[in-house]
Amino acid sequence: MTTFPIEKIRADFPILQEKIRNKPLVYLDNAASCQKPQQVIDSIVHCYTHEYANIHRGVHTLSVKATDRYEGAREKVKDFINAQSTKEIIFVRGATEAINLVAQTYGKANIKAGDEILITAMEHHSNIVPWQMLCEETGAVLKVAPINLQGELIFAEFEALISDKTKLIAVVQMSNALGTVNPVDKMIACAKAKNIPVLLDGAQAIPHMSVDVQALDCDFYVFSGHKLYAPAGIGVLYGKQALLEAMPPYQGGGDMIRKVTFEETEYNTLPYKFEAGTPSIADVIGLGAAIDYLNEIGMDNVAAYEAELLDYATEKARKIKGLRIIGEAAEKGAILSFVLDNIHPHDIGTMLDSLGIAVRAGHHCAMPVMDFFEVPATARASFAMYNTKEEVDVLMQGIKSLIEMFG
Amino acid sequence: MFDDLRDLYQEVIFDHNRNPRNFHIMEGADRQVEGFNPLCGDRLTLYLKMEGDKIIDASFQGSGCAISTASVSLMTEIVKGKTEAEAETLFTQFHEMTTGKEENINLEAIGKLAVLAGVREYPARVKCATLAWHTLDAALKNEQASISTE
DSSP: OTTOOHHHHHHHOGGGGOEETTEEOEEOBTTTOOOOOHHHHHHHHHHHHHSOOOSSSOSSHHHHHHHHHHHHHHHHHHHHTTOSOGGGEEEESSHHHHHHHHIIIIIHHHOOTTOEEEEETTOOGGGTHHHHHHHHHHOOEEEEEOBOTTSOBOHHHHHHHOOTTEEEEEEESBOTTTOBBOOHHHHHHHHHHTTOOEEEEOTTTTTTSOOOHHHHTOSEEEEESTTTTSOTTOEEEEEOHHHHHHSOOSSOSSSSEEEEOSSOEEEOOTTGGGOOSOOOHHHHHHHHHHHHHHHHHOHHHHHHHHHHHHHHHHHHHHTSTTEEESOOOSSBOSEEEEEETTBOHHHHHHHHHTTTEEOEEEOTTOHHHHHHTTOSOEEEEEOOTTOOHHHHHHHHHHHHHHHHHHO | OOGGGTTTSOHHHHHHHHSOTTBSOOTTOSEEEEEEETTTTEEEEEEEEEETTEEEEEEEEEEOOHHHHHHHHHHHHHHTTOBHHHHHHHHHHHHHHHHTOOSSOOHHHHGGGGGGGGGGGOGGGHHHHHHHHHHHHHHHTTOOSOEEOO
16 A cells, blocks of 8 residues: 555546635546546547547558557457457447447347346346346346345355356446445356356446456456546447357448448458447547556556555444445445435535535436335445545545534 | 535525425325436425315425425425416426526515525536426326426
């Protein structure tokens, strides 16, 4: 912890210097979207200022440069999650699009009436609704593995729900509403014993821990750039090459074809088969810059720093009378979801905002989780590697003051 | 500590949040409409008893933030005894006050509701204040389905 370069990191994020309602910004809404370091901002400016053209097209110098940068970012993503090949890295708009892509291609080709798709009770809507849509189209059945009052998956029940009918397991690695980190190693081992493919929703997990898709042995891994200090509008679908090869394409258009006549079309090879149309070129390059930035700090260092921050915040929060933490899993990422007696989360959100503190108040796109805990909403402080214990203190003081004001 | 917020969270609002008025289920209501704000989970059921075109009683049930609870509590107080047309006029005035379109609010007509004028500075909270009134609007138009601010 003493070696974690927090001052340098904070200086790299220009927005952290902003004043909100005349107070220094305390940004604790990182699970919704996190802020960008100057290095990422510069990479986008540099792209549009010096190296922008369409990719995979022209023979002219700028197009070649832009293509090199774009494909260079794919290489960085491959290394960051330890995929075997860049063919397994598909650029999409975000985790949501990646899940929809799998549902609409792999799902439609492999899942039939009576088959089952297994998820957990702590999924984000983006890992529920695409499967519900697929079930509606195919007649497949969505099964949901329950959680306990700590917000942890009940593993035995998860295991018991895996049957001969289970054709896909799609689970969140880290819950955005609760912070719970699922035992994905064990879950994948269970699935593999029955040859069931597993999709991991890594949108929340990847900014907080190192991810190795080969060690995990997951079949699909999805994440968004904007939660990883990269631009919004870009994300990644990782898929094992053999699965991606066998899948039908997602969208049709330019770049995803090798040869087109009016009679038939021959699709392009991986990864281009799934990247129809001109992609968000500068944002992909920005994602590459964010990965460079994180590699310099080291994801294990980030994880250790944030674990200490969460412990500190949890300990302080437990001392506040009338505060109930929602989500107290033994394995947790840096998220503190809470409710206060007789004070609605929306009031908490507005009051903390007046102190310059940004938290999320709402259902966190996880309405079934809210129903399970019988709360309409929660307030959520979600931490990033640039947050500090001093900011936790500001948050806790704010919570105490607003409890006092409500009386 | 919350000086900036005093315009939004006036004492009247805390009072109505702690002790909401007309907070009960109404037996034999003539109109019953549900209002829902999916963004924050505010949920209320509004009950009206009518005599001709006059609202002779109003009550509500539900849960929400302080702004939405105070707003519906104040509304049930003020619309009692009003005709449908008078209530609709109040709705229009309230809407204009909270969305900041009207600078010259007739404070006399709007009475106690003026305590909610502060929300105009908080666009994210306007829906909390207007949910009650959208629900009333639906009830007066005799729409039985639940209504939503989204």
